[in-house]
Amino acid sequence: MSNAYAELVKEQKDVATLTAIGSLLGWDQETYMPPGGAGARADQQELLSAIAHQRKTSPRIGDLISQCEASNGALDDTLRASVREMRRDYDLATKLPTELVAELAKTQSLSQDAWKHARAKDDFAMFAPWLEKILGLTRRKAECYGFASGGELYDALLEEYEPGATAKQIEAIFNPLQPRLSALVARLCDSPRRPPDALKGIAVPQDRQHAFGLDVLKAIGFDLETGRLDTTAHPFCSGFGPGDTRLTTRYNTSSCLEPLSSTMHEAGHGIYEQGLPKATQFGTPLAEAVSLGIHESQSRMWENLVGRSRAFWMWALPVAKRRFAPAIDHLTLDQVYASVNQVERSFIRVEADEATYNLHIMLRFGLERDLISGRLPVKDLPGEWNRRFKQLLGLDVPSNKLGCLQDVHWSFGLVGYFPTYTLGNLYAAQFWQTISAAIPDLDAQMSRGEFGALKTWLNENIHRHGRRYRAGELCQRVTGRPLSAEPLMEYLERKYAPLYGV
């Protein structure tokens, strides 16, 4: 028995290694690949993903999983969970023909390149045929996966990002949350008292922003011996296996502290990746993240609950002042705290504040659900984006660059991914209540630049389990109750009401 499991792990480690190589190719494409390399890169991704898929779905792996299941009693709870998740992955993967996987990989690579150019030129027509193509392939993938009766095609895609979630469940969370958020946003944005944005327009050179970003990474515990930070158009985090986790961020913004949000967001993902037990379990579900919702809970927690807190800035402001001197020498803690917590209806999701952010997600959730079902034709996307954006956020979108071309996800066929951001916000707020009870002086620690207890708590309670527990179960174990919207709403109310005097 343990022989079968050991052999299974060996096979799975090869699959994970091939996947890690593919991630490196993707990282390189975004960071350092010369423009002319796009065609060859697509060929590389196509070939590699075909090889990985063949190995992942090999009958040998199927046999080994069955052997492990047959003698489940010989495994402890953790290994049983590992086999359970391997079974799930295997059944999902074997539903996809290799040819579709390879075509998707190649098209993703090319389509992402097309998106990059279309976004730079603000030209939706350039991207539309690629979106059409990738949606077609994504639909085919969803059809291969299938979905429960009473469900919809979109559910099949959710399975990749948030195992077990359905569009209806998400709707059931989003529908009541939306009017509460809209009401809060209206109260804040219509308040006569608007905290001034003292940081606005203060730009500092990119190398200083980078240096400050590294200061913060070191302090919060992202290990730079096993990771790095680069610059891309769209920030992301990639874990390539044991000892290699890479973050990217971007600096071309008009406010000198704003890039830190992206850096901390990706660092949250990175600290999760570094906290997974890859050194011993790489290749098994025990070294993988639970779901994207849980992954986002980590990134949004570091970005917002830490990175936009007063306690954090008590420590970080002097650090930033040293790096940026003399650009922000004159600013007080109150000014900076108000400045990084501006609530404003705006166009770009990744720059949105905590109160409006989830409205951006709800927009995308609705649109991509309609794109996949076919209710919304690709050609109507810009118009429909703009119409619903006006409804949800009250603004007229002036360009597709600030509208439907802003995010990389759809160019990759990542449909079903967006709602996990809001799930992440909800999980983050709920975890935070538990953490605050477990570490009563957390604010005091953060104000001294001490993040070790927080990181250890996350390592112990969330990271080290890998996929031992599903998201809902993990939430119940950690917080003692199922996921609820209350902690997020409470947190937003408590934070913003005093700032806006409402």
Next chain:
Amino acid sequence: MSNAYAELVKEQKDVATLTAIGSLLGWDQETYMPPGGAGARADQQELLSAIAHQRKTSPRIGDLISQCEASNGALDDTLRASVREMRRDYDLATKLPTELVAELAKTQSLSQDAWKHARAKDDFAMFAPWLEKILGLTRRKAECYGFASGGELYDALLEEYEPGATAKQIEAIFNPLQPRLSALVARLCDSPRRPPDALKGIAVPQDRQHAFGLDVLKAIGFDLETGRLDTTAHPFCSGFGPGDTRLTTRYNTSSCLEPLSSTMHEAGHGIYEQGLPKATQFGTPLAEAVSLGIHESQSRMWENLVGRSRAFWMWALPVAKRRFAPAIDHLTLDQVYASVNQVERSFIRVEADEATYNLHIMLRFGLERDLISGRLPVKDLPGEWNRRFKQLLGLDVPSNKLGCLQDVHWSFGLVGYFPTYTLGNLYAAQFWQTISAAIPDLDAQMSRGEFGALKTWLNENIHRHGRRYRAGELCQRVTGRPLSAEPLMEYLERKYAPLYGV
């Protein structure tokens, strides 16, 4: 028939794509990989090279090659040459067991990492066990390849870098060349007239050196849309397939123009890679370089025959002055020309001048031949290096960092590679005589920063053929005679005699 060839190309393209991915992993390891990633990277290289080797040696490829050979008449000369080279590669590759290839790939990756640390710490003992291990594996590889009767194990390794060459042939070239070079070096170094080194000690920030390097790359025709330039401990060039050729260089030197040598050297390799017809022939020998000797002829030509010429500096000096202002504002063309043509007995091969360089190579050729045969035990390498160095170059080596730890090659098991540098110098000088006759105003062009005619000549006469001709045949075709030491000796005499008044 043409069906068999087309199918063969498709198979070979997959192999080449896997090889390109491996090259990217190697490039990343040297440029951006965090230190902690070394272990996982070795696993990736091991797996990838095993997969590539299995495909490369698949019976299917063997069958297709045989089919193409059987109906050779249906192929034109070029495709016949392509099949001839595929047969050679296949026969060579099938001699190696996959398990050895994978172990070599993994050990190379780890051993290179060990070398990097050993070099930084100047600690040969740290590297010795790795060198022992990689030499053992390299010997096993050579034994698998085999060699002609009357030859030696080293010949088998040469086959990978300089097809058809033998240790005896190289000895026959090196043995008479060495005393002539030594005599020239002695005359120059002992001359009472020593051209002053006005550049010595003038350092400029790395970003300016990088900008100047890019200026030169653009001018000489290295395409930055399909290539890039980064920084590593040991400069190299990697071609990853169509549209992606990457150079690295290093800047941490005491003289501000010296890094340009590395940059131009690697650019010479890069211009060759970019000149190969990869867009149409990728995967076939027609899109591959003839041999390392020919590859080095390109790098050494741009580095020395162009990059250390008076004509080149007539154009390049004002460009450098603008980038480095005011650091070298005061220097004249004569001063710079003398400065970049210092002949000096020194320790580091990649920084050696044109006159002493080949003595460095002869040292390595002798040592690695003895390492492979077992005549020289690894533990005696530092002592033996230092003893022979004293004989050839008259200096006492003060540290292994400046001695046997300076080059990356052996850490990779690249034994048989070094002599191709001197072959490259010989080919370069001989090609240059032909080029100078074909483009009579080449000096005038270079002095205006015009390198297009030179690049076109190289593209037409050397690059576009891929492996259509073997090195000796190409030399005969291009220059009308077999390789000879005369052009190099004539060039060195003519250039250095006036500078040193001898």
